Amino acid sequence: MNLLLAEVAQAAQRLAEAGVPSPRFDAEELAAYVHGVKRGQLHSVADGEFDARYWEAVARREAREPLQHITGRAFFRYLELQVGPGVFVPRPETESVVGWAIDAVRAMDVAEPVVVDLCTGSGAIALALAQEVPRSRVHAVELSEQALEWARKNVAGSKVDLRAGDALSAFPDLNGQVDLVVSNPPYIPLRERPLVAPEARDHDPELALFSGEDGLDAIRGIERTAHRLLRPGGVVVIEHADSQGGQVPWIFHEDAGWADAADHPDLNNRPRFTTARKAVP
Structure with a gap:
């Protein structure tokens, strides 16, 4: 397991303990957003490319800020929409x-x-x-x-x-x-x-x-x-x-x-x- 996937597993645990309804998905989506890849490509992020801003994003989600506010995007049918406060x-x-x-x-x-x-x-x-x-x-x-x-x-x-x-x-x-x-x-x-x-x-x-x-x-x-x-x-x-x-x-x-x-x-x-x-x- 590379560094990012290990961090995602830890993040999912933190989010679950905070009561986030979909902790694994959200942890992966935040990792994909911060690193500029798709969720299915997380394994391709090299250890040296790990971005510490990931934990800032996780902390915001842990505080129950909507995932979509953190990433600035929401998916709806075939659309990717801009959303926020x-x-x-x-x-x-x-x-x-x-x-x-x-x-x-x-x-x-x-x-x-x-x-x-x-x-x-x-x-x-x-x-x-x-x-x-x-x-x-x-x-x-x-x-x-x-x-x-x-x-x-x-x-x-x-x-x-x-x-x-x-x-x-x-x-x-x-x-x-x-x-x-x-x-x-x-x-x-x-x-x-x-x-x-x-x-x-x-x-x-x-x-x-x-x-x-x-x-x-x-x-x-x-x-x-x-x-x-x-x-x-x-x-x-x-x-x-x-x-x-x-x-x-x-x-x-x-x-x-x-x-x-x-x-x-x-x-x-x-x-x-x-x-x-x-x-x-």
């Missing part, structure tokens, strides 16, 4: 939400499907849709100025129409013209703040995490925004906590102008997102 770090569970949305847009018999991403954060969802469904026209909105700066960096050079503003009043120019609305809004109940992992509670912006006593305030508002934006037959896809499975479909009820509201599981088979179709008169 002030923006919500995209999570793997959201990939199943976007996968469903992409399949739905691809199946639409529309030449240029119009997609709106509400509460875009880093721009991950909007950019994934624009990249994987090139014929779509993707619009995104973000309220936080700090998050918006990260989103601008990520969507630069893409065709995503990124705007600053409140998701609840955004895109009046698109009323009744949108084919799909997608959102990963804040949905953690305020009462659950003490239960949130330190990486999120202490580093993700509160605006992206918490939403009222039951966590559903933002989703209730987005339901009305989605209904305003969508054409008849258009679809909404909205992420929620696994503990809210069964609750969110009731927000998209028939009396509010919706049809086919249903929950869907994430990659771990936990209820993760709701879809509904705007009723056709």
Whole structure:
């Protein structure tokens, strides 16, 4: 075993003792980042090339600073995104939400499907849709100025129409013209703040995490925004906590102008997102 691999093993132990959920992966990812290689190439780093800054990075992760803040990058589907303080770090569970949305847009018999991403954060969802469904026209909105700066960096050079503003009043120019609305809004109940992992509670912006006593305030508002934006037959896809499975479909009820509201599981088979179709008169 070379020096770096030995140090990675020690780092993984330290991270495990600190309660980091994926200590080995994080130790390897930090080593790869500091040494400018891929994780699968760590064995190629010669002993004389070991960089002591590795232990500085490990100490930051040990203190439960998000891995993505240390490396400055987050991976989402086929994207590598720039992230850091002030923006919500995209999570793997959201990939199943976007996968469903992409399949739905691809199946639409529309030449240029119009997609709106509400509460875009880093721009991950909007950019994934624009990249994987090139014929779509993707619009995104973000309220936080700090998050918006990260989103601008990520969507630069893409065709995503990124705007600053409140998701609840955004895109009046698109009323009744949108084919799909997608959102990963804040949905953690305020009462659950003490239960949130330190990486999120202490580093993700509160605006992206918490939403009222039951966590559903933002989703209730987005339901009305989605209904305003969508054409008849258009679809909404909205992420929620696994503990809210069964609750969110009731927000998209028939009396509010919706049809086919249903929950869907994430990659771990936990209820993760709701879809509904705007009723056709």
